[in-house]
Amino acid sequence: MDEKRHNKLEDIYRKYAEGLYYYLLGLSGSPTLAEELVQETFYRATVSLSLFKHQEVKPWLFKIARNTYIDEWRKRQRWKWVPFFEKEEMISPYGIPETEVVKKENKQELENLLDMLPENYRTILYFREYEDFTYQEIQEAMELTESQVKVTLFRARKRLTELAENMKGESEYDRMDKG
Structure with a gap:
């Protein structure tokens, strides 16, 4: 070479x-x-x-x-x-401890929700939201058409929202049940 x-x-x-x-x-x-x-x-x-x-x-x-x-x-x-x-637990040496705990809990909740999604939904959300891929780049990386990218991204976001609402509803129900 x-x-x-x-x-x-x-x-x-x-x-x-x-x-x-x-x-x-x-x-x-x-x-x-x-x-x-x-x-x-x-x-x-x-x-x-x-x-x-x-x-x-x-x-x-x-x-x-x-x-x-x-x-x-x-x-x-x-x-x-x-x-x-x-x-692994990642503890930031900087910042206000309470803020870091809240951030960590939110991140963990999001990771748990993402883990419930099928691989193609996790991948397309990661490409778009974390890596800032364009639709064209997602299309190339996942071997999809432009319309498939848009539909899959829409469905992934919708499913993530549904899972979050279900988790929120369950936690509110748990609090009422204990009270």
Whole structure:
């Protein structure tokens, strides 16, 4: 591999590795597995560089990452061994403790709700809300048409809202039951 190509790959890695890590962490729930999947994603991207048709790099890499995650999930399903959720506590050394606790609780509630969604809903919400993908980028990354992107995104948001309302209703009912 010539030095120019090597430097370009290195630049791509530096630019996108962190975003891919957080995406894969969100899917897998495991920091260790997310790191492994990022490495596998870049390995597969390097191997399939000849198939790269000069489209946008970001959706192409996220598409590879998603497929890498799905392959890993299927492999683990086959062996009936799925320790995907090693949720670690993250405590901020800064800020007001009460505010940090509320933020952490809200984030945890959102993560719990997202975990209840099918993978394609979680992925499309992550791409749009966290990675600020355009519809075109989502279309490329998930191999959907523009209308499928819009419909799936609408349904994912609607389902997330329904789950949140159901959780809120249950917690209010629990408080009334205890009172």
